[in-house]
């Protein structure tokens with residue numbers, strides 16, 4: 209049922225040889241303009257790949273306007289994740305050749321993606337379902353070394369009572385950033401995930417959570433649960449170890465259940481790929 213080569217390195221070598229360079233260039237430009245976009249890309253890897261597969265190209269999403277007039281599948285895959293490199297993280301060569309799914313995943317999203325206050329058992333189990341082991345989960349959550357969390361996700365740890373698990377000095381900062389028990393939905397109120405190195409994907413996250421400065425319940429649990437704590441300590445000590453595990457886990461995540469070749473999911477209405485989309489992509493950028 210799975211025709212074609214599946215996911216491979218440099219899938220577009222023949223059909224669109226400039227593809228990876230074009231994207232790399234676009235990513236650099238976007239990052240230069242809005243550093244925050246890199247956080248979204250990183251998060252998208254999780255949110256896209258974890259739910260069925262990486263079937264919407266996260267990098268092309270950022271230049272979506274150019275292509276979206278055509279409401280066809282975009283046949284482009286996620287690629288080298290320059291977003292991670294831009295954040296100072298490791299370079300992770302990724303395979304390409306994914307097709308976009310056409311099925312709305314909103315209905316199954318909650319079955320896959322853990323919530324901010326999910327128990328560690330559920331989190332570990334959900335990741336294990338796609339082949340990511342405990343050190344892999346610990347490494348992936350290191351993504352919370354960049355970006356932000358909106359107050360709506362945090363106020364339950366501050367009001368009506370402050371969660372005693374939180375570091376008191378951090379509580380002060382959080383209260384300052386989230387002064388209202390019910391945040392005004394229009395006000396953009398948030399706390400940075402990592403106050404120390406907010407723009408760098410580094411192992412500072414692990415030091416934060418060991419210091420009870422994890423924002424989400426899952427962050428805090430990661431540092432306290434006996435299954436994950438040993439890895440948290442190891443990653444807090446060694447950036448190399450963190451990067452190694454992070455790269456390994458991102459690779460597994462990116463290859464989760466890929467929709468490649470002419471394979472069609474029984475429950476999806478995926479249309480067979482025509483190479484015209486690739487050609488259009490190449491054409492538009494030239």
Ligand code: HEM
Pocket residue numbers: 247248250251253254322323324325326331348349351352354355356357358359361424426
């Ligand atoms: C148990 C698993 C996870 C949970 C419950 C979770 C939950 C969250 C929540 C609630 C936020 C805050 C969103 C906001 O308020 O704007 C967030 C931010 C973020 N998450 Fe996760 N996350 C998880 C795992 C991951 C993984 C595996 C990655 C990537 C590999 C990731 C990457 C990010 C990034 C980069 C941000 C910052 C986004 C931004 O600044 O726009 N998360 N996460």
Ligand SMILES: [Ca+2]
Pocket residue numbers: 255256257258259260261262263264313
């Ligand atoms: Ca997906």
Ligand SMILES: [Ca+2]
Pocket residue numbers: 353354402404405406407408409410411412413
């Ligand atoms: Ca950081």
